[in-house]
Amino acid sequence: MWGFIKKDFAMIKSNWLIVLILFILYAYLGLTDKMEISFILPFMSVVLMLSTFNYDEFNKWDAYAATLPNGRKNGVRAKYVATFLIVFLISLFTIAMALIIAYTKSTTIDYVNIFGLIGATFISTILVQSLMYPIIYMFGITKARIAIFVIVFVIAIAGGMLLKLIDFSHFTKVTAFLSHYALIIFPLIVLLLLYGSYKISLKIATKKNF
Amino acid sequence: MKNILEVKNLNKKYADFTLKNVSFTLPTGMIMGFIGENGAGKTTTIKAILNIITDYTGEINIMGLNNKTNDQKIKENIGVVLDDMFFPEVLKAQDINQIMKSIYTSWDEELFQNYLKQFNLPLKKAIKTFSKGMRKKLEIATALAHHPQLLILDEPTSGLDPVARAEVIEIFQNFIQNEKCSILLSSHQTTDLEHIADYITFINKGQIILSATCDEILNHYAIVRCTAAEFKKIKPEDYLKYRQEKYNYELLITNKKSFKQKYTTEVIDKITLDDLMVLMIKGVK
Known part of the structure; x- marks a missing residue:
């Protein structure tokens, strides 16, 4: 599996200049209060990982990967591990940036707020990618873009409608419970989703004809 | 193994x-x-x-x-x-x-x-x-x-x-x-x-x-080039495929030796894999 992870990181590294410019741009926007710094995380990790799928598809890597020892399984596993590592690394970067911003502005560092916001973004980023990957394995990255757009659109509409229709004042006990155990419940849900997503992707990839 | x-x-x-x-x-x-x-x-x-x-x-x-x-x-x-x-x-x-x-x-x-x-x-x-x-x-x-x-x-x-x-x-x-x-x-x-x-x-x-085996193909298979009149004299069981060219016929044979013993006048050329492919695909019988 590490060989496949090295490949993904080597492909990302090949675009290091663009990645560096984007990081500097986001850092600048964050420092100057033009943008919430935590938004770097979902955007950058999705862009970086999708670019690896793009390279794979464009160069017909997946067919070759199927000829390598345990190639199909390791290929899928590597994408999930690489995703987790990238999201984690960008989270560290974002935390560092948030601390620098607080320090330069001489404001009191609100650790709970910083970690809470970045933690929430971390979870939602993993969630989005867990939804996307089986679709990419099923349709390929080119066709998956449309499918992902439709799915995200449907989820957004459904979520928006639910928020409008449901009166959360009836569920005060539930929301209190969730907010109390959020640090345990949400990471657990995300890990389960990630695992479920990996299993589905693996099933698709092992049966796929190239 | x-x-x-x-x-x-x-x-x-x-x-x-x-x-x-x-x-x-x-x-x-x-x-x-x-x-x-x-x-x-x-x-x-x-x-x-x-x-x-x-x-x-x-x-x-x-x-x-x-x-x-x-x-x-x-x-x-x-x-x-x-x-x-x-x-x-x-x-x-x-x-x-x-x-x-x-x-x-x-x-x-x-x-x-x-x-x-x-x-x-x-x-x-x-x-x-x-x-x-x-x-x-x-x-x-x-x-x-x-x-x-x-x-x-x-x-x-x-x-x-x-x-x-x-x-x-x-x-x-x-x-x-x-x-x-x-x-x-x-x-x-x-x-x-x-x-x-x-x-x-x-x-x-x-x-x-x-x-x-490659040797079997290159040593036993061959191309016979002959005129229309000569072609008519050759029995179909003695060739695998034939192809009509502008001025002659090309026949793919699988046993050079026995063909030589049966027919004496025709030109028998050594076969290449290219010839074999063309005659097997484009040839008829």
Whole structure:
């Protein structure tokens, strides 16, 4: 599996200049209060990982990967591990940036707020990618873009409608419970989703004809 | 192990193409040339052998092991070059080395570097700057650098100039010096196959129409060129296919010796694999 992870990181590294410019741009926007710094995380990790799928598809890597020892399984596993590592690394970067911003502005560092916001973004980023990957394995990255757009659109509409229709004042006990155990419940849900997503992707990839 | 590769009754159906009961065996220590026109089923057969396609019927054994149930063990011991380029072009040869080091347990870094030097391939340049021939050479170096027992090569010499082709052919010949090693080689460069192949397997429209030793084909098969009048005198059972040219007839015969004993006047030419392919595909009976 590490060989496949090295490949993904080597492909990302090949675009290091663009990645560096984007990081500097986001850092600048964050420092100057033009943008919430935590938004770097979902955007950058999705862009970086999708670019690896793009390279794979464009160069017909997946067919070759199927000829390598345990190639199909390791290929899928590597994408999930690489995703987790990238999201984690960008989270560290974002935390560092948030601390620098607080320090330069001489404001009191609100650790709970910083970690809470970045933690929430971390979870939602993993969630989005867990939804996307089986679709990419099923349709390929080119066709998956449309499918992902439709799915995200449907989820957004459904979520928006639910928020409008449901009166959360009836569920005060539930929301209190969730907010109390959020640090345990949400990471657990995300890990389960990630695992479920990996299993589905693996099933698709092992049966796929190239 | 008598046969390193056994393909038995391989069937695969597409909307516009069918692979029908493809069967052949590659004895250990031999090179098999796999020939046929474009779209005949060579790549599909190779993809099935390598499990790149999975929904086929039939049985494929590599090194005595079923290819579906022993995937990892088999793939540790085979080297592959596919028809299409497959390395992400933003990578460098040094990246390929790092990647493969973690994929193959028997990856030989020194051997890989030696091949790169031999092929004049730069370590630190992105693959996208390589010519088609250079990319093929990198793929061949990668296929060889983990000491595989079986090489499965789909058009490995396409895009190579004659000098590079000769270089690669020599490498294949050296590879086969180890009697445990074998090569299945699909190629349109039939002159190369005449030099190195021990066996020829010919596929046409998804079916194997000939699988024999190269010597048997080149020594026993032949082309008879004759006039229309001479052609009328030849019995149909004495030739396999014929082709009407502008001024003469070309006949594919399978037993040069017995034909010579029966008919004395016709011109009998030595056959090449190109001639064989053309007459088998375009010829009639």
